[in-house]
Amino acid sequence: MKRISTCLAVGLLLQASSALCAAVQLYSNGNLVDPTPDTDISHAWFGGFTLAGAESLATSFILPSESLLESVNVYTYDTLDGSGGALRQVGYAIYTGDSAPSGSPIASGNGTILSSDVLPGHRFFDTEVNGHLIEGLDTFATTFELSSPIVLNGGTKYWLVLAAVTDPLGVNDIAQWADSDLAGGSYLAAGTEISGARAFELYGELVSPATIAEEVVLTQRTPYWLPWLKSVIPCTELLTF
Numbered sequence: 001m002k003r004i005s006t007c008l009a010v011g012l013l014l015q016a017s018s019a020l021c022a023a024v025q026l027y028s029n030g031n032l033v034d035p036t037p038d039t040d041i042s043h044a045w046f047g048g049f050t051l052a053g054a055e056s057l058a059t060s061f062i063l064p065s066e067s068l069l070e071s072v073n074v075y076t077y078d079t080l081d082g083s084g085g086a087l088r089q090v091g092y093a094i095y096t097g098d099s100a101p102s103g104s105p106i107a108s109g110n111g112t113i114l115s116s117d118v119l120p121g122h123r124f125f126d127t128e129v130n131g132h133l134i135e136g137l138d139t140f141a142t143t144f145e146l147s148s149p150i151v152l153n154g155g156t157k158y159w160l161v162l163a164a165v166t167d168p169l170g171v172n173d174i175a176q177w178a179d180s181d182l183a184g185g186s187y188l189a190a191g192t193e194i195s196g197a198r199a200f201e202l203y204g205e206l207v208s209p210a211t212i213a214e215e216v217v218l219t220q221r222t223p224y225w226l227p228w229l230k231s232v233i234p235c236t237e238l239l240t241f
Contacts, residue, residue: 026067027202029059030182034122035077035137037129040196043189044176045076048165051091051110057177058101058161058188059198065154069094070204071145072111074162075178080125080136082172086116087142093161094150100188101159111144139178151207160200 045054072092078085093108095101122139152158166173177187178199185197 023070023203023205025201026069026204026206027061027063029061029200030180030185030197032075032119032122032139032199033179033181035124035139035178037124037127037134039077039137039176039179041077041079041137041174041176043194044174045087045164046166046175047168047170047173048089049168051089051163051165054091054163054165055189056161056163057198058095058159059185059200060097060157060159061202062157063152063154063202066151066207067154067202068149068151068205068207069107069146069202070149071114071143071202072160073141073143073201073203075119075199076140076142076164076175077137077178078140078166078174078176079172080123080138083167083170084118085138085140085166085170085173085175087113087140087144087164087175088116088167089113089165090142090144091163092144092146094152095159095161096156097159098157100191101161105161107146107148107150109147111146114143114145116140116142140175149204 043055043057048054074087074090076085076087090111090113091109092111093101093105095103095105097103117140119139119141123137125136127134127136162177164175166175180197180199182197186193186195187198188194
């Protein structure tokens with residue numbers, strides 16, 4: 001009975017720890033706008049073996065409270081013909097700044113892509129407009145993790161700078177950072193401000209008040225004694241005890 005109680009306690013501890021540390025949405029830059037024949041794809045990312053030639057695009061954001069940023073979800077458009085425009089590499093940098101990124105980045109690196117897939121129901125097919133054929137567009141959703149999580153302050157204006165490439169061996173596989181419906185939004189390309197907000201979301205953990213800082217530390221790491229305890233009293237014994 002003691003073994004069962006211990007295993008149950010360990011299981012509850014792991015479940016609570018996982019729930020407390022689960023990533024939450026820290027920020028959304030408006031709602032994704034589905035592509036149309038008027039969608040601008042003049043600042044798209046293309047296929048490449050490295051990020052060296054990829055265009056860097058920047059957009060600003062402000063978090064409502066101090067948070068630990070862990071991952072980013074970004075939406076892109078791709079033409080319907082040829083290969084799919086899934087992202088293969090993503091480089092990121094985070095700056096502070098008023099009207100543009102300034103100084104040195106407070107974080108930068110190559111993101112670890114967790115998924116990059118077509119978003120069903122967010123496309124338009126080839127359309128003829130005024131006698132001209134407009135090529136249809138699909139929408140992709142890509143989630144990537146930062147190389148290292150970073151704590152960002154609430155109320156501070158930050159800039160997210162992204163560069164990406166699609167399959168270097170693909171055909172007509174592009175990735176245009178998708179539009180969002182955030183009013184008055186804009187982004188920067190080669191230092192030039194372009195009207196129209198970009199669609200992305202930030203995920204991570206809210207930084208807890210100092211009064212429960214110790215609890216946060218405990219939930220963010222596996223207790224050093226847990227592997228030993230599980231080896232001494234494996235929870236599989238619950239099935240055979």
